[in-house]
Amino acid sequence: MTSTEQNPVAVRQVTDLHANWSEQGDGESGKFSLQLILDDGAAEAVIRPSAEATKTLVAQFVAGRSFYWDTQREVLLLRGLK
Template identity: 50%
Template sequence: MSDGQTTADARIKVRKVTDIHSNWSDQGELTEGKFSFQLILDNGAEEALIMPTAEDADVLMDLFGESDEIYFDTERRVVIFNNLK
């Protein structure tokens, strides 16, 4: 990849979420677990990890399912949902 291409890729601040991997991890007996979502951006050009509370993860799952397209602002760390059904 040329230096020009690398520089152009670094300037991109909003990327399309092309895949989402979810995870829940045990934090010990009688302790709430932790949720995380790995956002694959622009078919693997970049990745982002978000770690919401259980309540926020529930809302995010609904929004993921109701959105035609999802974007992620890498600078501000904002998930953007487009064309909600």
Template identity: 45%
Template sequence: MKEEEVATKAKTADARIKVRKVTNIHSNWSSQGELADGKFSFQLILDNGAEEALVMPTNEDSDVLMDLFDASSELYFDTERRVIIFNGVSASG
């Protein structure tokens, strides 16, 4: 099999994957000016960099997401539906 064919098949297989494991999260806050609420965003690194997703929640939702990130043993992201799946959520706390 030619190298180009292998690369094409790998890209096709990657495109079929709809749910990926979140392997890292980069959180960000940006100022919106004086006396204005800032904006939060989370960059989800999926499958060690195979793909990335940007989530831009409201300030209130950011607080809930941070709690869920901490309480979950694993995170997954459905790239087609743009849904974060929290696995093994601890009910303590």
């Protein structure tokens, strides 16, 4: 049995993105989280990137790039970057 047969890659397309920010207290930096809506609501995942990474990911998503989420490895895959 190959490793692919033991652990098939489960990749879903990110079809929507919800960005959230929460305050962490007076004088503290807030924290971002991104809710990834997968395959038009079939599943979802939440990631907590840095502020800089959040800015980049949201800009790429708005620009119409394709995103995919590997549900087993918890890896975000970006397609069509220029």
